[in-house]
Amino acid sequence: MSESGNITITVIDRHGEAHELEAPTDMNMNVMEVCKAYELPVKGTCGGMALCSTCHCYILSDTDLPEMKDDEEDMLDQAFFVEENSRLGCQLRITDEINGLRIQLAPETEE
Numbered sequence: 735m736s737e738s739g740n741i742t743i744t745v746i747d748r749h750g751e752a753h754e755l756e757a758p759t760d761m762n763m764n765v766m767e768v769c770k771a772y773e774l775p776v777k778g779t780c781g782g783m784a785l786c787s788t789c790h791c792y793i794l795s796d797t798d799l800p801e802m803k804d805d806e807e808d809m810l811d812q813a814f815f816v817e818e819n820s821r822l823g824c825q826l827r828i829t830d831e832i833n834g835l836r837i838q839l840a841p842e843t844e845e
Contacts, residue, residue, distance in 0.1 A: 739758055739759050739760050740756045740757060740758050740759065741756070741757055741759055741828065741829075741830060741832065741833035741834075741835075742754055742755065742756055742757075742833060742834065743755050743757055743765065743768065743828075743832065743833075743834070743835040743836070743837065744834075744835070744836045744837070745769055745772075745774055745791075745837055745838075745839065746794070746836070746837070746838040746839065747774060747775065747839055748775065748839050748841060748842070753772065753774060755768055755769070755772050757828045758828065759828055759829055759830055761828070762827070762828075763827075763828045764782060764823060764824050764825065764826055764827050764828060765789070765791070765823035765824070765826040765828070765835075765837065766778045766782060766789035766822070766823035766824040766826075767782065767824075768828060769789070769823060769839075774839070775839070775842075776788065776789050776823060776839065777789070778823075778824060780824075781824075782824035783824070784803075784805040784806045784808075784809050784822055784824060784825055785805075785809065786809070787809055787810065787812065787813035787814075787822065787840075788842075789822055789823035789824045790810070790813050790815070790816075790820060790821075790822060790823075790839075790840040791820070791821060791822075791823050791837040791838060791839050791840055792817055792819045792820060792821075792837060792838045792840060793819045793820075793821055793835070793836075793837055794819070794836040794837060794838055795834060795835055795836040795837075797831075797832050797834060797835045797836075798831060799821070799826060799832065799835075800826075800827070802821065802825070803825065806821070806822050806825045809822060810822065813840075814840075814841075815840050815841050820840065821837075823837070
């Protein structure tokens, strides 16, 4: 566990630029909320309810993540640009276990 109660995740934006973000493990946040806090272009339209796919990302590291729940899987079934390593950022809680996670933001769909 980190001394500060924070973990580090790396987010690669849609321009290929890597951002190293520090995230607190004691605030019950998720990856989408951390991205928004750092003003990365993640909409999170549904507020983290797995009802949209505006926080769709690709997992680049082999971090051990919690199993995908049905609502996340259903939403990804309707999303664009889905890959084997696709997840919704809102469903990935900030915990010590995901320290070092590397993700890439999925392309935005044309509205």
